[in-house]
Amino acid sequence: MAKKQTSALFHKEGVSQQETTSKSSAKIIKSNRSKIPSIKKFVTEILAGNISYLSRAITLIESTNEKHQEKANTILEQCLPFANKSIRIGITGVPGVGKSTFIEAFGKQLTSNHKKVAVLAVDPSSSINKGSILGDKTRMEELVNDKNAFIRPSPSGSSLGGVAQKTRESIILCEAAGFDTIIIETVGVGQSETMVHSMVDFFLLLKIAGAGDELQGIKRGIIEMADAIVINKSDGENIRNAHIAKVEFSRALHLYPPKESGWQPKVLTASAIENIGIGAVSEMIDQYISLAKEQGFFSAKRNNQNTFWLQTTIQQNLHDSFFKNKYISVALQQEIELLKSGKTTPFNAAKKLLKSYNEQT
Ligand code: GDP
Numbered sequence: 001m002a003k004k005q006t007s008a009l010f011h012k013e014g015v016s017q018q019e020t021t022s023k024s025s026a027k028i029i030k031s032n033r034s035k036i037p038s039i040k041k042f043v044t045e046i047l048a049g050n051i052s053y054l055s056r057a058i059t060l061i062e063s064t065n066e067k068h069q070e071k072a073n074t075i076l077e078q079c080l081p082f083a084n085k086s087i088r089i090g091i092t093g094v095p096g097v098g099k100s101t102f103i104e105a106f107g108k109q110l111t112s113n114h115k116k117v118a119v120l121a122v123d124p125s126s127s128i129n130k131g132s133i134l135g136d137k138t139r140m141e142e143l144v145n146d147k148n149a150f151i152r153p154s155p156s157g158s159s160l161g162g163v164a165q166k167t168r169e170s171i172i173l174c175e176a177a178g179f180d181t182i183i184i185e186t187v188g189v190g191q192s193e194t195m196v197h198s199m200v201d202f203f204l205l206l207k208i209a210g211a212g213d214e215l216q217g218i219k220r221g222i223i224e225m226a227d228a229i230v231i232n233k234s235d236g237e238n239i240r241n242a243h244i245a246k247v248e249f250s251r252a253l254h255l256y257p258p259k260e261s262g263w264q265p266k267v268l269t270a271s272a273i274e275n276i277g278i279g280a281v282s283e284m285i286d287q288y289i290s291l292a293k294e295q296g297f298f299s300a301k302r303n304n305q306n307t308f309w310l311q312t313t314i315q316q317n318l319h320d321s322f323f324k325n326k327y328i329s330v331a332l333q334q335e336i337e338l339l340k341s342g343k344t345t346p347f348n349a350a351k352k353l354l355k356s357y358n359e360q361t
Contacts (some may be wrong), residue, residue: 005286031208036060039071039273043078049116049178051150062155068116074168079176086175088182090196092222093206098232101183102206102272104140107183109150109278113260115181116172121154122167122186122196162318168309171199197225198308201298202285205229209238209245223249224256227265227288230281234269242269253284261297263288321361328357 005068011322037053060072092229094098107117119140143149147335156165171182186192197203223229229249232300234242251265258264270277292298321330335349344352 001209021273022312033222036068036071039074039078040184042071042075046075046079046135046173046177049083051177052149053258054173055174055179056151058152061169061173062166076172079173083172083175084151085179086171086182087285088171088184088200089285090184090186090187090193090200090345091206092193092196092202092204092233095108095187097206097208098272099206100140102232102270102278103183103185104143105272105278106281107140107143109144109275109282110181111143111146114148116148116150116179117143117146117183118150118152118171118177119153119182119183119185120167120170120174122160122164122184123154126187134326150174152178160191160195160313164192164199165309165313165335168199176193193222198305201292201301202227202288204281204285206232207245207249208233209241212244214248223252227259227263228263229253229267230277230282231267231269234277235271235274245269261292261295261301263290263291325357325360328353331356 037056042053042057046057057072057075058076061069063069063072091099103119107119110117142150144151152170153169155163167184171184174182184196186196193203203225205222205228207229209231209346231242231245232250246267246269253265253267256265268277268280268284270281272278289298292301331353335344335353338344339346339349
């Protein structure tokens with residue numbers, strides 16, 4: 001794991017340690033940290049809501065070390081019966097739309113209503129851009145210091161599939177640790193919304209007024225996935241434009257076929273910075289969850305999502321196993337050479353390689 005991320009990870013614990021411990025006791029904590037506790041200890045502490053152990057277990061999930069992954073898998077299995085009890089909310093929008101500010105206001109609203117909120121991120125670009133969302137946690141200063149909130153930056157990873165899987169596993173651990181609302185933040189570019197949409201109960205799209213869709217980089221598909229659109233920055237001189245945008249988006253949303261759940265996606269306006277309209281967003285999500293639960297859609301959707309993740313995980317593992325195979329990597333190069341000289345076709349080469357792979361495994 002990147003140094004930057006590890007330090008961000010312990011940022012929250014680090015603040016209180018600095019306040020309460022001397023240099024020598026900090027050293028003891030550091031040396032204890034290097035030893036990985038037993039699975040039993042992990043599970044007991046996570047179920048007791050110990051955030052430090054939750055953080056460390058997520059670090060194991062994110063590790064590329066096989067032993068860490070094995071341990072993480074057993075912890076996950078043992079935590080699973082205690083998971084599944086939260087509401088999972090996906091929040092997307094292009095950079096600058098106000099996601100961090102909104103999550104801070106929304107998260108505080110929830111914690112003031114005695115909820116426990118975990119904020120996770122899916123940002124496949126973070127390993128390239130060194131953490132573009134949630135990496136800089138000072139953007140959610142108040143929520144970071146709220147004892148009922150847990151904030152975790154995006155795991156670094158080479159593929160979106162890998163990053164998304166780690167996030168999904170982290171959701172399970174957060175739920176087992178007693179977090180009843182899980183917010184997954186993602187950037188409104190690329191394929192990450194589709195992944196996030198497939199792991200949440202409610203998908204919220206943040207927009208601002210006055211910018212065309214091309215400018216906001218939002219694809220039609222994302223609007224289709226949204227259970228609600230919130231026009232943020234509805235304050236000062238922007239209020240009028242925000243209301244115009246609200247009417248336009250409501251009209252546009254009516255053109256889409258109704259959702260399977262029967263829910264008609266809503267458009268609301270809010271000002272994250274002035275904390276206006278945040279309560280209404282929270283009420284709307286509660287309304288949706290009640291409706292979805294009443295109709296049995298809530299659990300049906302989660303079951304479908306689980307099936308999707310089973311298939312995705314198999315695909316990912318098969319892909320990795322194939323391309324990491326030493327014999328295949330040599331044979332693949334040979335087939336590429338044959339392909340270049342016109343001595344084989346892509347289909348024959350693939351067939352031959354898959355046959356050799358199957359014979360080996
Ligand atoms: P993100 O990149 O989507 O996470 O956006 P940020 O939360 O970092 O916000 C980007 C900028 O917009 C910051 O300068 C915020 O202060 C500002 N901002 C966020 N929400 C609002 C809002 O409701 N009203 C106004 N006027 N500015 C906002």
